[in-house]
């Protein structure tokens with residue numbers, strides 16, 4: 416796959432490993448080196464033009480396209496192995512890139528379910544571990560009648576690159592059960608989830624050190640409770656860390672404050688980062704800042720609704736919401752919290768929402784500043800990308816844009832915040848929940864009393880000093896200090912930890928876009944930051960026995 420073109424000369428930057436600065440990282444001074452040419456694998460060469468490619472092929476294509484840009488600097492990075500010949504270094508780079516692009520393992524299962532009616536269904540389900548370069552692997556479980564092996568492989572590979580992009584030390588995996596949950600009773604869904612978990616446990620595909628699922632499309636804390644309960648009561652009964660076998664659990668079952676809204680909150684944080692970046696705003700033709708901005712949200716489930724809540728809180732007018740079978744619009748703005756309450760009471764449908772008007776099928780293509788796509792994959796295709804009028808697209812969903820559409824959006828100077836960066840808030844807070852479970856104590860619990868006592872003693876001491884100096888004053892904490900006297904709460908730690916992580920990831924991606932002269936193409940930049948980090952791991956740990 417690698418071909419060496421000795422004649423050409425190009426400037427590229429060396430691999431940056433684990434940039435940790437929470438603020439914008441300046442692009443490194445480029446280094447002079449020879450260009451190598453990396454060929455996209457043959458089976459993917461047409462994917463860039465296909466109208467509706469397979470999902471896994473799509474992610475593979477994005478990965479290999481980014482490799483084409485970054486491969487010379489990976490070769491350069493291996494110059495540090497002075498004992499290796501040039502040939503060996505090239506072989507090592509090619510080997511690492513092959514491993515990184517391949518899927519480690521997949522399981523496909525079929526099990527029976529007796530329906531309430533007495534009939535039997537055969538349920539098909541999957542779990543894919545794309546990368547085990549870090550363990551455990553991490554990725555949600557999706558319930559949808561569209562689930563198939565290709566989709567789960569694609570989603571698992573996205574998890575690999577997503578975790579690396581945000582410095583979350585996990586490999587990538589994903590699970591899916593091929594059912595339409597609306598067609599099953601709650602009791603039936605519980606039996607499906609428990610049987611699925613048992614199959615994962617028997618096949619060694621779940622466990623705190625192995626593979627840790629979480630919620631995704633059509634699943635939530637309820638299903639995660641069933642997962643952890645099944646695991647603890649069966650194969651995990653001797654495992655002290657059994658509660659860490661899944662994240663996104665309700666608080667009472669070992670969950671963490673802030674996971675429910677984490678993905679949407681993270682989507683908002685990425686929009687916030689780029690909307691305040693003058694360079695990228697110039698490229699897409701928007702004025703920096705939230706003032707006067709409008710947004711349309713496609714998919715108002717967990718991710719879309721919380722993204723809306725945070726955008727609204729920061730003054731962005733939500734002028735349209737596209738939901739399955741019910742598009743609604745209001746040029747004066749929709750209140751997302753109010754809409755969430757309405758949908759909760761209205762069988763999760765936005766139909767008939769009184770504070771907005773029904774809108775046509777083309778709502779997604781109406782003029783707005785920010786389009787949030789938060790429903791599912793392959794929504795922006797070659798034949799509708801041209802219709803998108805937003806200046807920014809935030810990919811709350813996984814894989815909403817196919818490669819041919821991605822090229823059209825880039826040509827139109829639309830700033831796309833790519834899925835692997837944009838929706839990483841969920842897995843980030845899942846990581847915090849995982850740590851909480853391994854610690855067997857919630858964040859702050861051991862130090863709260865100490866901080867309260869210590870700060871109270873500080874105020875007493877100031878009061879006494881004033882008294883000794885004959886100053887008659889009552890020392891009392893300000894409202895702000897009073898709220899911090901007991902140190903950081905779990906909620907506070909999760910909020911600030913998430914912000915640190917998302918901002919850092921955005922800064923790394925922005926820096927990679929500049930270093931590699933990618934202009935507005937943040938997707939390639941995001942893949943590059945992930946590839947660089949995973950590459951260093953394989954180089955240091957080794958890749959084959």
Ligand SMILES: NC(=O)C1=CN([C@@H]2O[C@H](COP(=O)(O)OP(=O)(O)OC[C@H]3O[C@@H](n4cnc5c(N)ncnc54)[C@H](OP(=O)(O)O)[C@@H]3O)[C@@H](O)[C@H]2O)C=CC1
Nearest residue numbers: 631632633678714715716717718738739790812813838841
């Ligand atoms: N939950 C999480 O933590 C994370 C989720 N994601 C991704 O975000 C996306 C959404 O997931 P999540 O919010 O959890 O899922 P939910 O099931 O909570 O919400 C999905 C929403 O999208 C709607 N929808 C489905 N198809 C369409 C369509 N064609 N047009 C408009 N709306 C549609 C659904 O409506 P209806 O209910 O009527 O079908 C539902 O309201 C997925 O791609 C998922 O992989 C990414 C990172 C983390």
Ligand SMILES: O=C(O)CCC(=O)C(=O)O
Nearest residue numbers: 554555629631841842845
């Ligand atoms: O929270 C997690 O572990 C994974 C969430 C997820 O499935 C995703 O980011 O797509």
